[in-house]
Amino acid sequence: xxxxxxxxxFQVLKTGQSMTLxxxxxxxxxxxxxxxxxxxxxxxxxxxxxxAGITDQGEVPNGYNVSRSTTEDFPLRLxxxxxxxTSVYFCASSYEFAGEETQYFGPGTRLLVL
Amino acid sequence: AQKITQTQPGxxxxxxxxxxxxxxxxxSDQSYGLFxxxxxxxxxxxxxxxxxxxxxxxxxxxxxxLNFQKARKSANLVISxxxxxxxAMYFCAMREANTGFQKLVFGTGTRLLVSx
Numbered sequence: 001x002x003x004x005x006x007x008x009x010f011q012v013l014k015t016g017q018s019m020t021l022x023x024x025x026x027x028x029x030x031x032x033x034x035x036x037x038x039x040x041x042x043x044x045x046x047x048x049x050x051x052a053g054i055t056d057q058g059e060v061p062n063g064y065n066v067s068r069s070t071t072e073d074f075p076l077r078l079x080x081x082x083x084x085x086t087s088v089y090f091c092a093s094s095y096e097f098a099g100e101e102t103q104y105f106g107p108g109t110r111l112l113v114l
Numbered sequence: 115a116q117k118i119t120q121t122q123p124g125x126x127x128x129x130x131x132x133x134x135x136x137x138x139x140x141x142s143d144q145s146y147g148l149f150x151x152x153x154x155x156x157x158x159x160x161x162x163x164x165x166x167x168x169x170x171x172x173x174x175x176x177x178x179x180l181n182f183q184k185a186r187k188s189a190n191l192v193i194s195x196x197x198x199x200x201x202a203m204y205f206c207a208m209r210e211a212n213t214g215f216q217k218l219v220f221g222t223g224t225r226l227l228v229s230x
Contacts, residue, residue: 031215042118042205042220043159050215058217090159102149103218105159 002026004106006091012112013081021076021109023091029104031094032074036060036087037108043090049074081113117141118208118221125226127196134181135191135224137206143167147209148189149218150180154202162204165189196228 007022025032033048035058045058049068063085065077074093078085088110094103119138127133139148150162165173165180173180177197181190193200203225207218 033215033217035218035220040222042222043207043218044220045217048215048217056215088157092159102161102164104161105151107158110157 004091004093004104006089006106006109008109009107010110010112012114013078014114015081015083017081019078019081021078021089021091021111023074023076023106024072025074025091025093025104026072027093027095027104028071029093029095030071032068033058033092033094033103034064034066034074034076035090035092036085037090038087046076046089078111081111083113085111086113087111117210117219118206120206120221120224122224123222125224127193127226127228129198129228129230130195132192132194133196133226135193135204135206135226137189137191137221139187139189139206139208141187141208141210143210148180148182149207149209150178150189150191151205151207152200152202153205153223154199159205163191193226198228198230201226201228 004025034046035043037043047066049055055066088108090108091106092103117140146167148165152160163175163178165182177194179192203223205223206221
């Protein structure tokens, strides 16, 4: 299993440009999510999905869109990039079994918005 | 209000010694879960250990153990016999009430440096 994969690993955008961060998992996990990590602030939840066709907002959703057409894929779209969106983005997938759970994180995408 | 507090921005420990990384949390839920993640300089988030709020025993995973004190709302990570490869950022996180999706709330992290 590849686990959780993210592309690209690094991206530079100009203010106002749009782009899609890709995330895929091959573990058949029901839940997927996107977090951003800013210096000194830990990770914050952007959007999440509890299954194909179902998405919801997290703590910091403004400026981002998501969709979940398949169990495996959960792309994150930046509609009009702003310097404030410079961050490291992590995708995660998770499951719960017998009361135990964990979240598996992808390697991250470093985004720089100029 | 901050739900996860990690008061130690940085910690130093000598190789082979034990170290405790502090984490306190705030929740009114009866059912919740606590996690620790390691983030080395390469950037990935590595799951270390999980403690459920109803677990009576402290969680252990190899050299990692979680000192869970429910009444004090603390979930400290203990690393025994530190190794140079343990140098990294460590994040404490909490899953809030049973919502079907396990939203995680993270602390700001503690940077651990292990010296020879």
